[in-house]
Amino acid sequence: MKDLIALIVFGIVVAALPLFVSSGFALNIVIMTLYAALLGQAWNILGGFGGQFSFGHAVFFGTGAYAAAVLQVKFGWNAWAALPAAVALGAAVGAFVGALSFRYGLRGSYFALVTLAFAEVFRILSNTFEFTGAGVGLMIPLTESAANFQFTSRTGFLYVILGFTLAACAVTWWLKHSRYGAWLQAVRDNEESAAALGVNVFRVKLGAIMISGALMSAGGVFYVQYFHYIDPHIAYGPGISIEALLAPIVGGMGTLFGPLLGAAALHLFGELTRNFMGDEPGISLIVYGLLLVIMVTFLPRGIMGLASGPSGAARQAGRPRA
Amino acid sequence: MLELSILFPSVLNGLTSGAVYALIALGLTLIYGVLHIINFAHGALLMIALYGVYFLNQKLGLDPYASLPVMVPAMFVLGYGLQRFVIGRASHGKDENIILVTLGLAIVIENLALYLWRSDTRTIETAYTFATVNILGAMISVPKVAAFAGALVVGAILLLLLAKTDLGRAIRAIAKERHGAKLVGIDVEHVFAMSFGIGLACLGAAACFLLPAYYVSPQVGNGFILIAFTIVVLGGMGSFAGALAGGFIIGVVESVGGLWLGESLGQIGIFLIFITVLLFRPQGLFGARA
Numbered sequence: 001m002k003d004l005i006a007l008i009v010f011g012i013v014v015a016a017l018p019l020f021v022s023s024g025f026a027l028n029i030v031i032m033t034l035y036a037a038l039l040g041q042a043w044n045i046l047g048g049f050g051g052q053f054s055f056g057h058a059v060f061f062g063t064g065a066y067a068a069a070v071l072q073v074k075f076g077w078n079a080w081a082a083l084p085a086a087v088a089l090g091a092a093v094g095a096f097v098g099a100l101s102f103r104y105g106l107r108g109s110y111f112a113l114v115t116l117a118f119a120e121v122f123r124i125l126s127n128t129f130e131f132t133g134a135g136v137g138l139m140i141p142l143t144e145s146a147a148n149f150q151f152t153s154r155t156g157f158l159y160v161i162l163g164f165t166l167a168a169c170a171v172t173w174w175l176k177h178s179r180y181g182a183w184l185q186a187v188r189d190n191e192e193s194a195a196a197l198g199v200n201v202f203r204v205k206l207g208a209i210m211i212s213g214a215l216m217s218a219g220g221v222f223y224v225q226y227f228h229y230i231d232p233h234i235a236y237g238p239g240i241s242i243e244a245l246l247a248p249i250v251g252g253m254g255t256l257f258g259p260l261l262g263a264a265a266l267h268l269f270g271e272l273t274r275n276f277m278g279d280e281p282g283i284s285l286i287v288y289g290l291l292l293v294i295m296v297t298f299l300p301r302g303i304m305g306l307a308s309g310p311s312g313a314a315r316q317a318g319r320p321r322a
Numbered sequence: 323m324l325e326l327s328i329l330f331p332s333v334l335n336g337l338t339s340g341a342v343y344a345l346i347a348l349g350l351t352l353i354y355g356v357l358h359i360i361n362f363a364h365g366a367l368l369m370i371a372l373y374g375v376y377f378l379n380q381k382l383g384l385d386p387y388a389s390l391p392v393m394v395p396a397m398f399v400l401g402y403g404l405q406r407f408v409i410g411r412a413s414h415g416k417d418e419n420i421i422l423v424t425l426g427l428a429i430v431i432e433n434l435a436l437y438l439w440r441s442d443t444r445t446i447e448t449a450y451t452f453a454t455v456n457i458l459g460a461m462i463s464v465p466k467v468a469a470f471a472g473a474l475v476v477g478a479i480l481l482l483l484l485a486k487t488d489l490g491r492a493i494r495a496i497a498k499e500r501h502g503a504k505l506v507g508i509d510v511e512h513v514f515a516m517s518f519g520i521g522l523a524c525l526g527a528a529a530c531f532l533l534p535a536y537y538v539s540p541q542v543g544n545g546f547i548l549i550a551f552t553i554v555v556l557g558g559m560g561s562f563a564g565a566l567a568g569g570f571i572i573g574v575v576e577s578v579g580g581l582w583l584g585e586s587l588g589q590i591g592i593f594l595i596f597i598t599v600l601l602f603r604p605q606g607l608f609g610a611r612a
Contacts, residue, residue: 104601109360109421113551114600121593282433289429296422297412
């Protein structure tokens with residue numbers, strides 16, 4: 001229960017921020033950190049709790065982003081109405097990718113490769129067809145009002161992304177404390193043993209990728225509403241996939257607060273490097289890549305691993321009961 | 323229907339591109355066969371090799387083919403060091419960690435190149451860049467024919483090395499049974515690093531054959547990496563014959579697919595093959611079940 005209380009306190013603190021902070025720059029950093037935490041939490045559900053490392057999570061992000069953009073631009077939908085449709089589509093793409101790859105028992109490197117390839121196929125398709133604006137991308141017309149999911153101030157966006165991120169955390173909390181979550185972690189730790197104990201491995205993994213895909217595409221919808229623009233490279237390029245996996249790896253995979261911590265640490269670090277080394281092309285990604293190598297080498301359990309002691313057994317023993 | 327007079331040169335062109343793809347894939351499949359990891363930094367390392375050839379040509383006036391004796395050992399040393407001091411240390415015995423580390427390396431290398439050399443596309447001029455030869459009525463560019471022959475030679479050397487030398491025997495032993503190899507006294511860490519080095523040496527050779535008819539930019543590796551993955555998966559992870567055959571198949575599919583569907587959509591054919599093979603026959607055409 002302690003972690004749920006911590007989550008609620010976190011939500012209240014962030015929600016109260018606009019009362020004290022009025023600088024758009026600072027609020028933007030908070031928004032982008034929460035957004036990174038949302039993507040990270042989505043990846044964490046499949047990668048951290050399910051043990052299935054995806055290198056192509058952009059496939060879900062891009063689907064959400066394009067669904068929102070296409071429904072608004074080509075079909076005249078309201079953005080709020082497009083949101084559930086985009087999330088459902090993200091889950092559907094998750095089901096599609098998951099059904100294909102898990103049915104044939106792809107895991108480890110193979111799963112990472114197949115997700116990478118799916119993201120690439122989607123990138124080429126969206127780059128080709130006029131329906132998605134081809135290489136030019138899609139621009140959302142500017143009609144600033146809360147009814148259109150385009151807020152006049154950053155505060156509105158802050159509350160929306162806070163809601164999304166808290167929802168993702170709530171799902172993760174549920175995974176930690178539910179029977180389904182226990183199945184998922186059993187599959188991660190040893191698929192054969194889990195199957196022998198009667199866990200339906202295929203369905204458990206399929207559920208995880210659908211949840212993950214749905215949350216990821218919510219992130220895509222937010223991106224489109226916040227920046228009013230999407231193109232194939234942003235939507236399905238490798239950048240988003242890397243951003244999604246970096247936060248949980250830095251913060252701690254398979255933990256509730258890992259992606260939040262990781263996203264905050266990464267943004268802090270990103271701002272610092274920008275201050276010290278300027279905005280030269282490539283610098284921020286060099287730092288991210290180095291961080292990835294260093295974290296995996298020296299802190300494979302992330303920042304959370306520092307807090308929870310040296311052995312995994314200690315973490316298990318200290319697990320709060322549902 | 324396509325005319326044979328268009329189709330035939332297109333197939334020949336595909337075969338010559340396929341040879342270079344095969345060379346890149348040979349390195350990848352060797353690393354996979356021995357270390358059981360997918361080297362996600364393969365494309366970025368190819369890009370580094372291409373820059374090596376480019377700068378040797380620009381600063382020292384070295385012909386790309388004359389760069390072979392420089393680039394092949396240089397890439398070998400780079401690979402040996404990377405595996406021994408970076409990748410090997412990060413594994414903690416878990417394959418998932420290694421793929422993350424190679425992904426991290428790819429990001430670092432690619433953006434370091436972007437930082438140092440900007441995103442300009444660079445090419446070199448040689449006397450034979452635009453020369454062509456006539457093969458049964460089809461005009462094929464000379465550098466592509468050279469790449470085709472070079473890839474076959476390198477492939478043959480690699481096969482000989484694996485079949486006849488002690489190092490080759492040690493590599494095959496480790497690929498089959500890591501613990502058994504350790505028990506009979508093979509220095510596993512050393513052989514891992516040697517395999518990684520040889521895998522990268524293939525990239526050095528590929529870069530020398532590629533650059534006369536190609537270009538280099540920090541993102542150039544991305545175009546090759548999924549193609550190389552596809553070839554390795556198609557041919558069977560760890561299979562050399564598979565990598566060669568897969569390279570030619572993919573080269574032809576890309577060339578004919580591009581003719582048929584246009585440049586952008588032609589690439590789709592490759593990924594569809596990739597996904598189809600991964601899903602229905604992950605062991606590939608020539609590979610044992612992974």
